[in-house]
Amino acid sequence: MGRSKKGTxxxxxxxxxxxxxxxxxxxxxxxxxVHDPKDLGGETKYGISKRWYPNVDIKNLSVDDAVVIYYNDxxxxxxxxxxxxxxxxxxxxxxxNMGQKRAVKILQQCINSKSLRKIDEDGLIGKQTxxxxxxxxxxxxxxxxxxxxxxxxxxxxEQERFYYGxxxxxxxx
Numbered sequence: 001m002g003r004s005k006k007g008t009x010x011x012x013x014x015x016x017x018x019x020x021x022x023x024x025x026x027x028x029x030x031x032x033x034v035h036d037p038k039d040l041g042g043e044t045k046y047g048i049s050k051r052w053y054p055n056v057d058i059k060n061l062s063v064d065d066a067v068v069i070y071y072n073d074x075x076x077x078x079x080x081x082x083x084x085x086x087x088x089x090x091x092x093x094x095x096x097n098m099g100q101k102r103a104v105k106i107l108q109q110c111i112n113s114k115s116l117r118k119i120d121e122d123g124l125i126g127k128q129t130x131x132x133x134x135x136x137x138x139x140x141x142x143x144x145x146x147x148x149x150x151x152x153x154x155x156x157x158e159q160e161r162f163y164y165g166x167x168x169x170x171x172x173x
Contacts, residue, residue, distance in 0.1 A: 015081045016071075018080075018081050018088070019070075019071055019075045019080075019081070022080075022088065022089045022092050022093075023067055023070055023071075023075075025089060025093070025173060026047065026070065026092065026093055026096050026173075027046055027047070027063065027066070027067075029047075029093065029097075029169050029172075029173070030044070030046050030047030030096070031046070031047075032045060032046065033045040033058070033059060038158065038161065039162070040156075040159070043058050043059075044058065045058045045059065045061045045066070046061060046063060046066035047066070047070075047096055047097075048061055048066050048069055053069070056069075070096065074092070074095055074096055074100070075092065077100060078091070078092060078095045078100050078103070078125065079125045079130065080092040080095070082130050083130060083133045084133055084134050084136075086137065086138050087107075087133065087136055087137075087138050087141050089173050090138055090141050090142060090145070090173050091103060091107060091141065093169070093173040094106065094107075094141075094145055097166075097169070098148065100123075100125070101123035101124075102123065102148070104122075104123045104124060104125045104129060105121050105122075105123045106141070106144045106145060106148055107125075107129060107133060107136065107141065108120070108121040108122070108123075108129055109121060109144055110136045110140050110141050110144050111129065111132045111133065111135055111136055113140070113144075114135045114136065114140070115132060115135060119132055142170050142171050142173075145170040146166075146167055146170050146171070149163060149166040149167065149170065150163070
């Protein structure tokens with residue numbers, strides 16, 4: 001269960017309510033149908049990629065079907081609901097945008113940048129990562145996310161055309 005303050009009232013949200021409040025923002029960033037040959041994600045709709053879901057009719061994918069995929073294949077395995085509320089949406093958006101292993105490694109880098117006791121940067125969302133995530137501020141996670149995108153551009157200069165969009169997304173969630 002997550003907690004959210006509204007005025008002086010504390011609202012307790014269950015797992016699905018947390019997901020529902022975050023997925024709207026993710027879908028806003030992901031947008032509709034795109035089939036840009038220069039985009040490494042390939043054919044996508046609502047962020048669901050033909051590359052990762054070859055048996056899904058991407059062009060005719062409904063929002064409801066995309067939400068089911070996000071909940072089962074991204075939200076539950078990511079353990080986002082177990083992270084501090086301040087970074088939960090940012091982390092989950094990273095999982096959607098760059099994959100869970102990369103998102104966790106970036107979170108672990110942030111933890112290690114603030115900690116005297118280092119944790120493994122193995123890309124696995126385990127007990128230590130969850131426990132130490134409370135040391136990470138949202139802005140730090142966003143900064144490390146931008147650093148990752150800059151690395152993509154450095155390695156693949158043709159991807160620079162996407163950098164500004166990645167940057168705007170990184171600092172908005």
